Amino acid sequence: MKDRPATEAEANEREEALYRAVLTLGTVDECRxxxxxxxxxxxxxxFADRWRVVELLREGKPYREIYELxxxxxxxxxxxxxxxxxxxxxxxxxxQRLDPSH
Numbered sequence: 290m291k292d293r294p295a296t297e298a299e300a301n302e303r304e305e306a307l308y309r310a311v312l313t314l315g316t317v318d319e320c321r322x323x324x325x326x327x328x329x330x331x332x333x334x335x336f337a338d339r340w341r342v343v344e345l346l347r348e349g350k351p352y353r354e355i356y357e358l359x360x361x362x363x364x365x366x367x368x369x370x371x372x373x374x375x376x377x378x379x380x381x382x383x384x385q386r387l388d389p390s391h
Contacts, residue, residue, distance in 0.1 A: 342369045343380050347391070 314320045324333055338361050345355045352366045373380045
């Protein structure tokens with residue numbers, strides 16, 4: 290863990306630096322390599338699971354069915370659903386860019 294907490298400004302700078310690094314990646318393979326270096330297997334699995342939940346919610350699957358398909362807790366499914374509907378719009382941007390016809 291960290292020895293000292295970052296100020297809000299420092300935290301924002303670090304977060305922005307991370308996003309800029311992600312924006313330099315041009316292929317799925319580059320992203321895979323970057324994220325495997327950056328996160329633990331468990332962290333990556335959690336992100337992948339949440340993205341699968343987004344896809345299943347978009348298909349109209351009920352929470353319990355999503356739990357059965359993914360093993361993601363109903364609480365997490367609800368959280369993802371909440372952010373899909375009223376979050377920062379990130380899920381929506383990615384979904385639209387992956388499937389503009391939807």
